[in-house]
Amino acid sequence: MKEELIAPCGMNCNICASYLAITHDVKGEGIRMAYCKGCRPRNKACSFLRKRCGLLLENKVEYCFECDEFPCEHLSAIDKRYRTHYRMSEIKNLERIRDDGISSFLEAERVKWRCPGCGGVVCCHNGICFDCGLDELRRKKKLYRWSTRDNHPRDSEGHREHRKARGKGELDRAVAEAKRLLSEHGYECQATAGDMILWFQADTPYDEDFGLDKVITRPLIVVHELVEIDNVKRMGIALTKNAIVDNIEKVDNAHLKAAEVELQIATFMGEAEHLRWRLEHIRMWSEDPSVTPSNRAKYKELLAKVAKTIESLDESED
Numbered sequence: 001m002k003e004e005l006i007a008p009c010g011m012n013c014n015i016c017a018s019y020l021a022i023t024h025d026v027k028g029e030g031i032r033m034a035y036c037k038g039c040r041p042r043n044k045a046c047s048f049l050r051k052r053c054g055l056l057l058e059n060k061v062e063y064c065f066e067c068d069e070f071p072c073e074h075l076s077a078i079d080k081r082y083r084t085h086y087r088m089s090e091i092k093n094l095e096r097i098r099d100d101g102i103s104s105f106l107e108a109e110r111v112k113w114r115c116p117g118c119g120g121v122v123c124c125h126n127g128i129c130f131d132c133g134l135d136e137l138r139r140k141k142k143l144y145r146w147s148t149r150d151n152h153p154r155d156s157e158g159h160r161e162h163r164k165a166r167g168k169g170e171l172d173r174a175v176a177e178a179k180r181l182l183s184e185h186g187y188e189c190q191a192t193a194g195d196m197i198l199w200f201q202a203d204t205p206y207d208e209d210f211g212l213d214k215v216i217t218r219p220l221i222v223v224h225e226l227v228e229i230d231n232v233k234r235m236g237i238a239l240t241k242n243a244i245v246d247n248i249e250k251v252d253n254a255h256l257k258a259a260e261v262e263l264q265i266a267t268f269m270g271e272a273e274h275l276r277w278r279l280e281h282i283r284m285w286s287e288d289p290s291v292t293p294s295n296r297a298k299y300k301e302l303l304a305k306v307a308k309t310i311e312s313l314d315e316s317e318d
Contacts, residue, residue, distance in 0.1 A: 001014045001106040001107075001109050003102055003106060004038070004040050004041060005019065005038045005041070006040075006063075006102065006105075007038075007039040007040060008056055008061065008062060008064050009064055009078060009090050010063070010075075010089075010091060010092075010093035010094040011039065011090055012093060012109055012124070013036075013039055013040075014109070014113075015088075015109070015121055015122065015124040016036065016038075016124065017033065017123050017125040017126060017143065017144055018033065018035060018036035019036055020121065020130040021033040021034065021035055021036075021130070022035035022036060022037055023130075024131070024134070026130065029134055029138070030138065031138055031143075032241065034245055053067075053072075063094055063097060063098070065094045065095065065097070065098045070094070071091045076091070077288065078090055079091045082124075085145075086125055086146075087124060087127075088124050096108065115129035115131065115133075118132040119131075120132060125143075125144045125145075126140065126142075126143060126144060126145055126146055126147075127147060142204075143203055144203070170216060171193045171196065171197070171216055172193050174215075174216035174219065174222050175192065175222060177219055178219055178220075178222035178223045181219065181220075182223060182226065182227070182265075185264070185268065187227065189226050189230045190230055190233065191225075191226040191227075191229040191230040195229050195233070195239055196212065196215075196222075196225060196229065197212070198239040198240075199225065199228075199239055199243075200212040201241065202239065202241055202243045202244045203241055203242060203244065203245050204244045218274075220262050220265065220274055223258075223261065224258045224259065225258070227254075227257060227258035228251075228254045228255050228257070228258035229254075231253070231254035231257050232247075232250070235247075235254070237250065237251075248290070249292055252291055253295065255285075256295050256299065259282070259285070259302060260302065262278075263278065263305075266278075267306075267309050270313060272310055272313040272314065275309060275310050275313075279303070279306060279310070282299060282302055282303045282306060283303055286299035286300045286302075286303050
């Protein structure tokens with residue numbers, strides 16, 4: 001474990017999938033993954049927090065626990081994601097470094113993430129050792145997910161997994177209905193059922209567990225996905241396996257547009273229950289530190305707008 005690979009936010013880049021991918025040159029093994037040499041080595045200080053924190057931007061602190069606001073809302077949002085899906089906590093890491101020192105922390109991390117099979121390093125993003133588990137990684141549909149066979153209560157296989165349980169005929173019908181709704185509201189969408197299949201086969205860093213079989217049971221979510229795909233295609237992004245992970249900010253712009261269209265139609269239809277169901281999702285998007293500040297502000301505006309709409313719909317029913 002290298003000390004220079006402990007980021008200010010507490011992320012241990014030694015166990016990050018993108019760092020392990022580059023040190024093991026997995027692309028040379030036929031595995032397509034993002035490469036990163038670590039937050040500090042590539043002078044990012046903290047990929048998630050730097051643009052949102054003046055202290056990090058100006059290199060005034062080495063670790064976030066040196067800040068009077070530790071842990072801030074941005075760090076807490078990252079920590080929640082990693083505790084939920086990746087079996088680690090940036091905040092706990094920082095507290096251990098602060099209380100016990102960096103050497104003690106690194107030794108504890110060596111033990112915690114040591115592969116029981118070969119002694120290599122287990123990745124925090126998927127539980128795979130890149131020294132002895134490349135075959136497993138090569139077979140894995142979601143490169144940034146722990147396997148469900150570990151029976152961990154917080155595991156997720158990701159919402160982009162395409163399942164064929166309902167058949168393409170049902171998908172075609174769901175897409176046709178969603179495109180009818182879009183057309184009625186002045187949005188001509190060029191995305192197809194085939195595009196949706198490709199989109200849900202793409203790798204994603206996100207943690208929602210909402211497969212295509214579930215999506216097509218909700219017409220307004222099909223609307224959302226079609227608008228998102230339509231906007232992605234208009235940007236010239238091909239619907240490949242890496243379409244999302246290689247274009248995070250552009251895809252989020254498309255996602256924001258899709259959310260706006262979906263919720264506009266839901267409001268017109270008076271779908272208060274759908275809007276209530278979506279509230280927590282919008283709140284999560286508005287707090288996601290990986291989203292650009294501009295889009296986070298727009299998600300917050302959308303959150304307030306939807307909350308107000310629900311209130312109005314509820315009053316009209318009384």
